[in-house]
Amino acid sequence: MSEWINTLHPAWQALIRVLLVVLPILMLVPGMIWWERRLLSWMQDRIGPNRVATITWSKTSRLVPGFLRGKKTHFFGLIQPIADGVKLFLKEDITPAAVDRVVYFIAPAVALFPAFALGGTLPWGPFPALTPIADVNIGVLYVLAVSSLGVYGVVLGGYASDNKYSLMGGLRSSAQLISYELAMGMSLAGVVMATGSLKITEMVKAQEAPLWGAVPTLQNWFIFTPFGFISAVVFLVCMVAETNRAPFDLPEAENELIAGYHTEYSSMKFAVFFMGEYAAMFVFSGVFAAVFLGGYNLLPIRWDETATAVPAMAGLFKFLGQMNGALAGFWFLGKCALGITAYIWLRATLPRLRYDQLMSLGWRSLLPLAVSNLIVVALWIVCTEVYGASAAWIAVVAAGIALSVAAGVAHRIAQRGRPNLEVRGVRLVGGNPAQDEAVVGGPAA
């Protein structure tokens, strides 16, 4: 249905595709901000922004229908983000005197870049001519590569600001992002092995296979498979950490670091940081949806097979299948919204981690979990290919037991002679211990 685009000049094609990526993300950012504020306020049992975009209809105008005259119509504060934007635009743009000017100026742009570069790989539907704009052979690696660039915005902002709090935020962020990237890559590697391709579109296609290879009417979304589920959990945690969102928002922990790396930023430069964060959230949700949640399919149902299985309602199912294909972009958008909602939910629910807890979670829990998962998936694939499914079950169960025993032993050894985690302070840098603990936050407050 989208083949018409192939008839255009290549430059026009490219332009259309790029706009298809950039515009939705840009336009969605205000919506996301509004949704976050409303949802948070609802979860926290308060009102939230509801004033902007309240229309008070004139009592006298004849243009207004009678039943509206003198009434107020509430739009749940929908225009609030635009008001915010206007405010940020008009604010005074302060550049502190001691900053490293060049770096200070490019940092927000660098922060915004990865989200848009990633947006190009999101598959918005089964329309190969139109989307994704770059169906590269190396899709997942591209995601990892570009998302790893996200750290630069934070680090540069922190460095250039000439402010210890900013610097500290940058430091924490670089450590955090490097740590969680590993587990993220490992969790994706399992999916890559299951799919046999690095392309994201191939991953979506692989998820349209029968569930567990056994149920022909259902789709095999990776989140429904045991290994895929573990990968999905690891990926979910890592993607929250990679976007610096609560409960991993240590780089901008306001009770410790004021506002972290963007303390010294104001006006539009701050807004760009802000936009970058939300765009990254959106894009990561999209990647999660594509890789684990079946991409642009609304429901994990294989409509054609269901139609043949239930001949009585074949027509209905066929129609639903067509709808599923035609409106794929909307379903994908819906899944992204779901991801964003999960982000907000996490923010409303979980308290911020301490620095040592963050590192401990990343290195001691997520990475071993992801690596074990990877090993088990590899075993599973090799055994099914070489010896058949029954041997694979035996091998995987054995490997699972062995890995958990190993994990237990390692945990016991690691914990031996170690004081309770809760009373340990963190020292990020050398020098005077007492002073450093005061700076970094030290023992849990």
Add this chain to the structure above:
Amino acid sequence: MEGVAQSPNLLVFAAFAGVAALAAIGVVAFPSALRSALCLVINFFVLAFLYFSLGAELLGITQIVVYTGAIMVLFLFVIMLLKLQAPALLHERQDFKIPLGLAFGAALFALIGAQVLGPLQGVFQMRADPGYGAPEPVGRALFSLYLWPFELASVLLLIGIVGSILLAKRKL
């Protein structure tokens, strides 16, 4: 320069190569360590595109993941740690070694350029198969013919892990 007119590719290459060269000069010339690091990031990033232009797509993306995504972040991390404690260290003075180094570099460049690269001027044909850099063939080669070096690299990384812990852990 009739080649330029014939081939827009050469222009694209020249643009990339120019950026890479400027960034490399920046690495050497900026007195501030952070500026040097940023120039190096740009250089690595552009090199990744040059790898793409050579058809080595997997290596290009690995370049971004490994160099810009991990190695340079580690460099920045250390630079920031130093800035936190002794900012003055990151700005260095200049001294007599500069003309010496430049002369040596110019000599090296001229010598190799004339003697080794000169005779290669006529080579335009890319003889390797265009798909040689796709993930699949690279993976196959890595896990078959190059299994032994691959395992050695794993030992190397193990040494890196144990070694950096031995050097940097606060208490052993």
Add this chain to the structure above:
Amino acid sequence: MTGVPLVAYLALGLLLFTLGVVGVIVRRNPIVVFMSIELMLNAVNLTFLAFARYLPATGMKTTRDLAHGAMAGQMAVILVMAVAAAEVAVGLGIIMAIFRLRDDLDIDEMNLLKG
């Protein structure tokens, strides 16, 4: 990219390599010296890949030889990257360790070891 001669890539590689060497010679901050070394390694990687794609080696007539030759260059690059990663981990560890001891990082000032 067709139309670009091999020598263009090699010249860029040589330029980067030379700049790396110059950096190692003229700079005093070990971090920057180390970065210059990374620049050298990347110049080498570019050279490897250029050779792998163009394969100027004579005596490679069959496609099998070409495929093996092209792959050898790529393998070298992958393994150099692994080496660079391990080197960075260890090297920055050493730099931090020395900084903890003396609050100074000038290479020219490091003269404890003298005969």
Add this chain to the structure above:
Amino acid sequence: MFDFPVPPVDWLAISPIVIVVVTGMLALFVEMIRPKRNNNGVVGVCLLGLVAAAWAVGVNFGQPEGELLAGMAVRDRFGLVFELLILGATFMCLLFSEGYLREKRIPFGEFYPLVLWSAAGGMVMATTRNLLVVFLGIEVLSIALYVLAGMSRSEERSEESALKYFLLGAFASGFLLYGIAFVFGATGSLHLGSLAAAWTSGEAPTRAMLVFGLALILIGLGFKNAFVPFHQWTPDVYQGAPTNVTAFMAAVSKIAAIAALWRVLEGAQVLSVIWLPALSAVAILTMTVGNLVAIVQKDVKRILAYSSISHAGYVLVGVLAHFKSPGEIGATTVFYYLLSYSLMTIGAFAVVSLAARGGREVTGLASLNGLWKRSPVAAISLLVFVISLIGIPPTAGFIGKFLIFRDALQTGLTPLAIVLAVNSVVSVYYYVGIARAAFVAEEAEEGEGAAMNPALAGTCALCAVGVFAAAFLFEPLVSFMGLR
């Protein structure tokens, strides 16, 4: 087209290296669950692993020779014998390490796995003809050594030496790699075996690339071997690193580097008209500079460092003699010289390691004063090592030097032979200085060194006995090794 068949893995051939690496990992686990009192368990595991690896090498002696693992590794007599040499040297270094590390207050259990992995890197270098694998071997060997050199974290000298070693080492690997890249460009392969064919094909660009690439590779290897003028790092690093690490560096790193040099030159035999004169000049420079500078040194470790530089020059003469006429001269001379050299050097450094006490270590010449009173075993072994290092009969050092001298004369490298002889005479001066310091009666003013411990005494005795044994059992040893 891109179908790469999985080559059969000959586990037996790579078993020595695999055993050493796995022993390192096991040692790491043992270190994790050991009682915190001492590292004896770790040391025991490592020594056992080395013995097992040596046994595996022995099993390989009877196997057919040839290329393995798709040409990445090679099994031949030369490689096996060098593996044995590396294993033996590592064994000796590990033997006396524990007491020294305790005295120096750096009893880190991670030391042992790192040494093992480093040795594995050396073994890889000795058993391959693939340039990429040579490079990886060098890096495995060196990166572990960078860490080990900086292991004494509270000591500025140690960290400084680690930084110097690291920066110069990485710099040299850059050159080595650039050279490999050009050889790859000329031959289309990373295997040294394809070098000769590319050279004889005779095209001008190919030849230019080959010469240039080989030059850069030799510069990189020259750094590893500490040939003059790439030797500047050696004295500083040898002095600053912990003494047991220095012993390991002086012995294993040099053996492996010579083996790699041997492999490269073997592949580049057709170009020998070009590199033979250059390397001869390097050999003369190395011997002369090493000995002359050693005379003015005041620190024992620095003296031994320059001595090791000059010994590298002697070995290079042996190597060149072989490649001047490979049909006539075998690898026996080089192997035998390296064997005697590692015995003497490790022994000498073991004696020097007595200077560490209570976390401090002073290694000036005066620190040896009174050694005769404190520990007669150490003093006598030091005397033996010095005699052998000078090259006085009936020690292994004498026979080694004599063999090289003979080979050089036989193949017409007369200038090198003469320089070697003159340098041996020059070296008497500073070697005697070491021996005299040990037998001076009065105590060292910096406070006395550590007490002797059994492992150290055992190492000294083993090395001292080995120096004589290698001399008296020359014939059986050589015939057992089976080198030409």
